[in-house]
Amino acid sequence: MRSVLRATIVTVLILSSQALAMAEEYLPWKNNSMAIEKALGGLKGNPQRGRAIVIAPDKGSCLTCHHLPIDEELFHGTVGPDLTTIASRLTEAEIRLRIVDEKMINPNTIMPGYYRDPNKFNQVAEAYYGKTFLTAQEVEDVIAYLMTLK
Amino acid sequence: MKSMPIKIFLQYVSLFSFYLLSCTGYAIEPVSGYAYISQDTQEMQDDEFANPGMTTVDKGRALFHAVAENGKNCASCHGEDGVSLKKSRIAEYPIYSYESQRPITLQEQVNICWQDKLDNIPFIYDCADAVALETYVRYLARGEVINVDVSGPMQPYFKAGEELYNMRVGQLDMACIHCHVYHQGQKLRGQTLSQGHSNGFPEYRLQTGQITSLHRRFTECFVTFRAKPFDLGSEDFINLEIYVHARGNGLKIETPAVRY
Numbered sequence: 001m002r003s004v005l006r007a008t009i010v011t012v013l014i015l016s017s018q019a020l021a022m023a024e025e026y027l028p029w030k031n032n033s034m035a036i037e038k039a040l041g042g043l044k045g046n047p048q049r050g051r052a053i054v055i056a057p058d059k060g061s062c063l064t065c066h067h068l069p070i071d072e073e074l075f076h077g078t079v080g081p082d083l084t085t086i087a088s089r090l091t092e093a094e095i096r097l098r099i100v101d102e103k104m105i106n107p108n109t110i111m112p113g114y115y116r117d118p119n120k121f122n123q124v125a126e127a128y129y130g131k132t133f134l135t136a137q138e139v140e141d142v143i144a145y146l147m148t149l150k
Numbered sequence: 151m152k153s154m155p156i157k158i159f160l161q162y163v164s165l166f167s168f169y170l171l172s173c174t175g176y177a178i179e180p181v182s183g184y185a186y187i188s189q190d191t192q193e194m195q196d197d198e199f200a201n202p203g204m205t206t207v208d209k210g211r212a213l214f215h216a217v218a219e220n221g222k223n224c225a226s227c228h229g230e231d232g233v234s235l236k237k238s239r240i241a242e243y244p245i246y247s248y249e250s251q252r253p254i255t256l257q258e259q260v261n262i263c264w265q266d267k268l269d270n271i272p273f274i275y276d277c278a279d280a281v282a283l284e285t286y287v288r289y290l291a292r293g294e295v296i297n298v299d300v301s302g303p304m305q306p307y308f309k310a311g312e313e314l315y316n317m318r319v320g321q322l323d324m325a326c327i328h329c330h331v332y333h334q335g336q337k338l339r340g341q342t343l344s345q346g347h348s349n350g351f352p353e354y355r356l357q358t359g360q361i362t363s364l365h366r367r368f369t370e371c372f373v374t375f376r377a378k379p380f381d382l383g384s385e386d387f388i389n390l391e392i393y394v395h396a397r398g399n400g401l402k403i404e405t406p407a408v409r410y
Contacts, residue, residue, distance in 0.1 A: 077339050122318055124320055125321075127376075128376045
């Protein structure tokens with residue numbers, strides 16, 4: 001009886017998380033002294049998923065500009081700083097702001113804001129209108145991965 | 151303790167100079183994209199038999215000599231193989247047309263002749279035939295130094311182009327200036343960012359296997375930025391073309407260039 005109940009709860013949770021993923025609302029965040037302490041939506045990141053997002057060309061594609069300790073991928077970019085030991089230089093909260101909206105720190109940066117307020121963008125293609133580049137969960141996954149780079 | 155103020159002073163100096171570097175499009179000597187491609191690709195561009203863009207040049211040459219219904223072709227005015235075309239004039243486009251009361255691109259000029267002198271149906275901007283003719287005419291001026299005059303009536307269009315060049319667009323929220331000024335010479339994955347000059351356009355792209363006009367290249371960047379592009383041949387893209395050509399003033403025409 002108990003296992004049936006547990007299975008039902010798990011199924012409901014999976015379904016509701018999928019429904020959330022389909023129409024995710026923009027979650028507010030706060031820049032506090034050049035850092036965002038709270039995880040977006042209180043979500044917990046998964047470093048394995050984060051590593052995949054960092055590589056995927058249609059997701060984070062961080063390798064386009066940054067060097068990362070991912071040896072199976074050739075040609076890492078040199079536009080941004082080397083992230084091999086990023087977690088020993090920055091705290092999780094500092095990394096979060098830099099991924100969410102680096103322009104808060106350097107208004108001239110080339111670094112896209114992966115969870116920047118979509119209303120702040122200019123001349124966005126219709127398919128991406130009102131959307132953030134990554135979802136809140138994806139941002140937290142990337143942070144979880146970067147925090148392993150000590 | 152005495153050395154502390156000097157340290158702080160030096161920190162301020164370095165911060166300030168970094169600020170200057172990142173805020174102003176610091177003046178750099180224009181360098182052709184040719185310098186940023188591999189030796190293999192350079193050799194491919196230089197060898198007219200190996201250069202895949204030469205197919206388009208040949209197509210343009212055929213169109214240049216194709217006789218229209220009124221019995222004329224481009225060669226009727228400009229001579230066989232365009233011998234009487236002034237090569238240095240080709241390198242001055244876009245120019246201000248007092249007749250049209252606005253700047254016109256080389257492709258527009260070709261299209262004006264195509265309609266007015268040959269009585270042909272006008273081209274749609276950047277259609278394959280128009281690009282082929284533009285490629286051929288620019289190829290005739292290979293080695294000619296780009297010399298776009300942006301003074302006088304061209305000034306406001308040049309300024310508008312510069313504004314577009316520095317305008318962040320799309321979900322990636324980037325502008326041309328970020329890659330081609332601030333980060334030129336650095337690597338985007340395996341590809342070296344060039345200064346983004348237009349002296350080789352229309353150019354053959356190894357990535358797409360196609361001859362690519364300047365406006366199509368702009369469009370590709372806009373799509374990468376997840377931005378809504380302007381129309382091919384639109385006033386905005388023409389302004390941007392004026393600015394991009396003019397910032398490469400002094401470079402030699404390389405059409406058809408071979409690029410990644």
